[in-house]
Amino acid sequence: MTERTRLPEQGETWPRLQERLGALGANDVDWRNKKSAVYVFHPGDDVISVAKEAYALYQSENALGPAAFPSLRQMEEDVVGIALDLLHCPEEGPETGAGNMTSGGTESIILAVKSCRDAAAAKGMDVRGASIVLPRTAHLAFDKAAHYLGLEIRRIEVTSDFLADPDAMRAAIDERTLMLVGSAPCFPYGLVDPIPAIAEVAREHDIWLHVDACVGGYLNPFAEREGVAIPEWDFRVEGVRTISADLHKYGYAAKGASTILHRSAEQHRHQLFQGDDWPAGAMTTPTVAGTRPGGAIASAWAVLHYLGVEGYREKTRRILEARRRITQGVEALGMRVYGDPRLALMAFGPAEGDDLSIFGVWKGMHDRGWFSGVVQAPAGIHLMLSPSHDEVADTYLKDLGESVAEAREQGGKQEAAPTRYA
Ligand SMILES: Cc1ncc(COP(=O)(O)O)c(C=O)c1O
Known part of the structure; x- marks a missing residue:
């Protein structure tokens, strides 16, 4: 049994702690050298420094108290405004959008599901055990949301192109279905689901459609400006x-x-939590969290303004170039990319009929200092590319060639899939 850590009697100096913190990271993946293609997004040292300094400026402030910190209220409003604009929410009429900043994709998804559930309950529906119909490729955060909120998840098989199948989704709907989901793009393969066709199903049955653009929300708008062809995926599509x-x-x-962005303020109302049955007075919060870190809000506000449209376009061009080169290299090694990814995520594995152990290849890459995820059924290596990966694409491919050769020498023996989050 490892010994429990105890609070030291005497505090330590900052220089000593800085040294210890550095040492604690000794075995972490080397993301600063661009060798991680998951968890960290490396846009360049200047952007990282803006994000960090802005965070530090507001690290003590708390967005739970917008009356105390009008600064944070303004920054959150600015960020939500920028997002609604990028995602084509109309500026006039009854549906001009509303939203909040949250702690991450999972919280945004939980809040979308909660809003949808409570909107249905407000119309008199018995929502206990009501269902969410979603493609098999949608993120597990929806299962988490359903688990927390007492709902049922219905995962529907995707097409042979790994895309959501709107007809199969239609067939899975019943009178107790609350929500349909499409991803733009999905995490496993980096593919944008046919949102317009899913929206048609949603409109036919008057069901809430959520688009999970956790990955693509701040990437797709710039990829589209760079000429990348993807199906419409945002508020342009009626029914989202x-x-x-x-x-x-x-x-x-x-x-x-x-x-988390809503088409209308009326919908957004259902996101709020209100309570007053305790001694400290009424409280209304729009998010799962109570205390909300000012630093995260300031950091996002600063990076958006630092990069601007031109900055994001430049980062996007670099990602697209990295993906193009890696795709070419993967295919040159006789492997195949799953589906037709056009953005920053991709997954690849052996060609049909090839018994190459792709998890053996993953291990070879891991031994060479590269860190990325995997996919299963079919088995593959998963990459979540950053702009800075254009600097290392050639080294990646060289190491990939060696790892493939090594795995082939070991004779097609399939390694077990490495476990995520373990
Ligand atoms: C498509 C998609 N949705 C949701 C999430 C969950 O986001 P978070 O890890 O920020 O909670 C992720 C995370 O990678 C994702 O890729």
């Missing part, structure tokens, strides 16, 4: 009611920052 879009992914903000 909420969108989750993460600032701490391709918004390049410090961790702890996402946005």
Whole structure:
């Protein structure tokens, strides 16, 4: 048994602690050298420094108290305004949008599901055990939301192109279905689901459609400006009611920052929690969290303004170039990319009929200092690319070639999938 850590009697000096903190990271993945393609988004040292300094300026402030910190209220309003604009929410009429910053994609998704559930309950529906119909590729955060909120999850098989199948989703709906989901893009394969076709199903049955753009919310708008062809995926599509879009992914903000966006303020009302039966007076909060870190809000606000449209376009071009080169290299090694990813995520594995152990290849890459996720059924290596990966794409491919050769020498023996989050 490891010994429990205890609070030291005497405090230590900051220089000593700084040294210890550095040492604690000795075995961490080397993301500063761009060798991680998951968890960290490396947009360049200047952006990281803006995110960090802005965070530090507001690290003690608390967005639970907007009356005490009008600064944070203004920054959150600015960020939500920017997001609604990027995601084509109309500026006039009854549906001009509303939203909040949250701690991350999972919280944004939980709030979208809660809003949808409470809107249905307000119309008199018995929502206990009501269902969410979603493609198999949608993020597990929906299962978490359903688990917390007492709902049922119905995962529907995707097509042979790994895309949501709107007809199969239609067939899974019944009178107790609350929500449909599409991803833009999905995490496993980086593919944008056919949102317009899913929206048609949602409109036919008057069901809430959530688009999970946790990955794409701050990437797709710039990829589209760079000429990347993807199906319409945002508020341009009638029937899309909420969108989750993460600032701490391709918004390049410090961790702890996402946005939940509603088509209308009327919908957003159902996101709020209100209570007053305790001695400290009434409390209304729009998010799961009570205390909300000012630093995360300031960091996102600063990075958005630091990069601007031009900055994000430049980062996006670099990601697209890295993906293009890695795709070419993967195919040159005789492997195949799953589906037709056009953004920053991709997964690849052996060609049909090839018994190459792709998890053996993953292990070879891991031994060479690279860190990324995997997919299963079919088995593959998963990459979540950052702008800075354009600097290391060639080294990655060289190491990949060696790892493939090694795995082939070991004769197609399939390694077990490495466990995520273990
Ligand atoms: C498509 C998608 N949705 C939701 C999430 C959950 O986001 P978070 O880890 O910020 O809670 C992720 C995380 O990678 C994601 O890729």
